[in-house]
Amino acid sequence: MTRTWFFFGAALVFLSVVLAIVPARGNHEDPPSVPDETNRTIRVRGRVAYLGNDPHSFLAINLFEPLDGNGTFRLYGPLVDVLARNQQQDTVTLLIKITRESPGPGFPPEAEVLEIVSPDE
């Protein structure tokens, strides 16, 4: 009997957690906080593409897993040209250093590409 109640309680907790999580996916009322990540070095994986309209389009990585609420990082550095010429639309893993937080809506944070981890160059 005790075990039955234990499972019942566990199921209730599980159910409440599930019900709490599901609607949260569509909740956009609380903008994600963006901590100061400047100069943080991190390995990210995503898709490389030019974004925005010309002439202010820029090469960026769209992350498969947003980082602290940021889905896109604008890329800088000497390796950007390599990515622009050879890896547009490709899935890549990059080692980046975050150089600037997002200045506001519509403007992604910026990062220097330190290394193209994969595919190897």
Add this chain to the structure above:
Amino acid sequence: MRALLRLLTITAVAVLFVSCEMVQDLLGTSSDDASGGGSDPNDATFSSSLYRLEGVYEGVSTVTADLGASPRDVYYVFSNLSGSRVNVGDAITESYVLWGPNDRVQAIGQHFSPSAFPESRYTPAIRGLPPGRSQVVPQTVRESVGSDAVGASSVAWRALSSYSVGSTERLYTNLDGSKFVEATVRALSSDGTREVYIWVDDVIYNSEGLIDAAYEALADRFLKSGNDNDIYDWVTTIFGAPWGIHDSPVSLIPSESDDIHILLYDIEEGYAGYFWSKDNVASTYYGGSNERLMFYIDHTFFAAQDGPTWDISDSGPADMVSTLAHEFQHMINFYQREILRDPDNYFRVDTWINEMSSMVAEDLVADKLAIAGPADGRLGSYIIGAAEYRVTDRYPDGSNINVIVTYYALYYSFGAYLSRTYGSQLFTEIARQPIAAPAENIDGSSNGNGEIALRSAIEAVTGEAAPTLDELIRRWAIAMFVSDDPTATVPFSINESDGFISSQTNGTTYNLESIDLHGYWNDFSAAGFSYRGPLIFVYDQALVGLSDRGNAFFLARERGSNLFQEAVDIPDGVTLTVLSRESQ
């Protein structure tokens, strides 16, 4: 108790299942597409009186076509859907040889004398690209950046200011405010709700022969009283409002901003105009923000005249009128997709679909403005670029002007195909799509937000599963190739015999000019030749590399009859569509 437990378990599983479905929906990974409605969305019926579809091949194959007794030409359409550049010519048969740029003139199947065609009406201009800048270097961020709770603009929002003809102001042309022009309002127009202000750089004013009536004509084309009679009406009907509600009252210009400001100055270096979202942001964020809904037009292009007197119907000013629609789409796109529908993630729209939408905006208003649409200047470049570049790319920074022009031609050509196939409503639906987060496919590839938006929009328009982007690109090539036959049917038809393909959005009818690619030409007079129609390669002068998502046309047999057979070894990922056409 066990029954209750079972009920709870079933409920939990059901909730989990539902939530998984929701996640699938959110991620766009629902398997609905695959199951379809029983029909493969990549299947399409080809029908044309001039052309016949002889087959579609992949890998090592034997092309077979019963041409009949009457002479027919056999064409190969190669579509590289492999994900990487391939060398089609090298891989087909030994009779194909490589060619380089210097051999291009010999590679052409049809030669035309340049004198047989009219002089180039106007060199296609680039929308975007202010002078001398290959990359934007943002200013140092101020302390307030990153938080909407602090850093309110220290001045009243300029977006809400009223101006009159003669008002002067310093307008910034770069991000940190170190570049600017002193400008004066030379014309304004209103539809009763909002105004458009035409600002002119004081330095250039009066220096290029224009009088204020020219600026008034430009304002009038963009906005005037009445419905369905100006660029503002026609473009917003398709793409939506350029500004409105948002949840960043400190960092972005006010929701109620609705006046449009257009600055004419010397952008230089052949560029026609641009929109820059810096102006939608408080100047506390970017010192160079003009804090208003604004775009920029090149004064020199606008002042160009075909004859002894200037008229807004001259090719230069007409192209700038067309550019208004182009840049206005960018302005709308920024708000509708990047602010309104993506307030949190700071995703941005893929450049290719953004630029394609702007080229289509020009196309949609051309008939209404009685000006030449972008087809005139763009399709000639498409002829050359179809095999060379990937439409879903953007030219790398530092590319030369010919490459840049060719990319715009590809964006236009693909957009022209899509708008003539799915109607103007397709671009309304694209503008409504949230920016999808990329998801990695099992093979390591991923789908860009441009592709996802396009396919979702097609599904919204047709109510059916959308073809893949690769299939759309293959159909685009075929439609362009057979466009000399008005009897070709959707989804391979871009040429109607009455000259226009019409569609409606929100009660407004848009007439898109029929396209016969065989009537467009690319003037390579500098290289000693001109060429009209699709670039058709022939045996012995075969194609060099074929870009991923590139398309190339070959003449495989001229005036053939009866049984045509040829062994081909098609590179992996390349699709060969075989067409035959009555010989001329």
